[in-house]
Amino acid sequence: KRNDEPLLDIAEELTGVQAASRVMMDTLRADFGQMKKGIEVVDVFVEELEANAPDIPLPSPSASPSTNRKRQGKLKELRNQHTFMRKDSEGSLQHFDKGIDNADASPSNSSVSSLQIAIQEAQAMPKSEVGRFVLEAKRMLDLVDGEMTTMVSKFSGVLSYLGEKPERKSHDFFSLLHSFIRDFNFSRQRIERQLRSVARQKRIEKAKADRERMLASKEDSKEGPAGAAEAKPAGAKPPRAKPPAEMTIDEHAQAAAMDYAAMARATRPKRTPRKSPAGPERRQSMFF
Numbered sequence: 001k002r003n004d005e006p007l008l009d010i011a012e013e014l015t016g017v018q019a020a021s022r023v024m025m026d027t028l029r030a031d032f033g034q035m036k037k038g039i040e041v042v043d044v045f046v047e048e049l050e051a052n053a054p055d056i057p058l059p060s061p062s063a064s065p066s067t068n069r070k071r072q073g074k075l076k077e078l079r080n081q082h083t084f085m086r087k088d089s090e091g092s093l094q095h096f097d098k099g100i101d102n103a104d105a106s107p108s109n110s111s112v113s114s115l116q117i118a119i120q121e122a123q124a125m126p127k128s129e130v131g132r133f134v135l136e137a138k139r140m141l142d143l144v145d146g147e148m149t150t151m152v153s154k155f156s157g158v159l160s161y162l163g164e165k166p167e168r169k170s171h172d173f174f175s176l177l178h179s180f181i182r183d184f185n186f187s188r189q190r191i192e193r194q195l196r197s198v199a200r201q202k203r204i205e206k207a208k209a210d211r212e213r214m215l216a217s218k219e220d221s222k223e224g225p226a227g228a229a230e231a232k233p234a235g236a237k238p239p240r241a242k243p244p245a246e247m248t249i250d251e252h253a254q255a256a257a258m259d260y261a262a263m264a265r266a267t268r269p270k271r272t273p274r275k276s277p278a279g280p281e282r283r284q285s286m287f288f
Contacts, residue, residue, distance in 0.1 A: 008188065011181050021174035025152070032141075032148065039137050046131045 155173075159166055164173065
């Protein structure tokens with residue numbers, strides 16, 4: 001915290017480490033390869049379907065009769081739509097061909113190249129909805145393939161930068177990093193609790209010292225000169241007694257009471273302790 005405070009924000013900057021620790025890169029790449037193979041198979045099937053759609057027989061029913069009738073009707077509807085779309089696309093191509101012929105007849109027309117590009121795109125475009133879906137899926141897979149290649153390259157760079165072995169698995173690396181961040185946060189919270197406890201103890205001690213100092217100052221202000229007299233050293237002479245002319249009535253009464261008590265103690269007869277008899281005399285005195 002004193003040397004590099006931004007380093008404490010490592011947990012906020014690496015929020016996806018825990019999720020990355022649950023992903024196995026080898027399994028992800030294997031699943032992606034199977035997906036690409038599946039799309040390729042579907043692409044071949046769609047090409048054959050578009051080339052021979054009217055001649056493909058209906059699949060043999062395997063469900064209930066009502067479900068089979070619905071499926072057969074749906075397939076017939078799809079075939080009719082496919083035939084209509086193919087005829088429509090052929091008509092569009094013929095229209096483009098006429099446009100090109102007209103463009104050739106009038107060379108001043110600048111839309112020849114755009115028409116040729118449009119024709120090429122129309123010829124390459126699949127004729128059915130399934131074909132267009134497969135084409136879009138292949139484009140998305142190409143994007144994902146590029147992102148996975150970038151991911152593998154960056155992960156290899158991280159391993160090289162941190163001095164890790166190139167064969168270390170991604171989930172092992174991110175699991176270790178997640179454990180480090182968790183322990184780091186736990187230690188940081190523990191240290192912050194200790195610092196707060198020490199600061200609170202210092203505040204308590206300071207408040208206690210201030211309170212004792214305030215009480216001592218109040219006692220000194222209440223005692224006044226008497227307290228100052230008590231603070232004199234032990235060898236100092238006692239204060240001089242006031243003469244009778246300067247004494248008040250209460251002081252005269254207090255002095256008279258002290259003199260009477262001293263006189264009573266002086267005139268009191270002393271008691272002689274009685275000795276207890278010893279031997280046979282003591283035993284006799286116990287009964288008589």
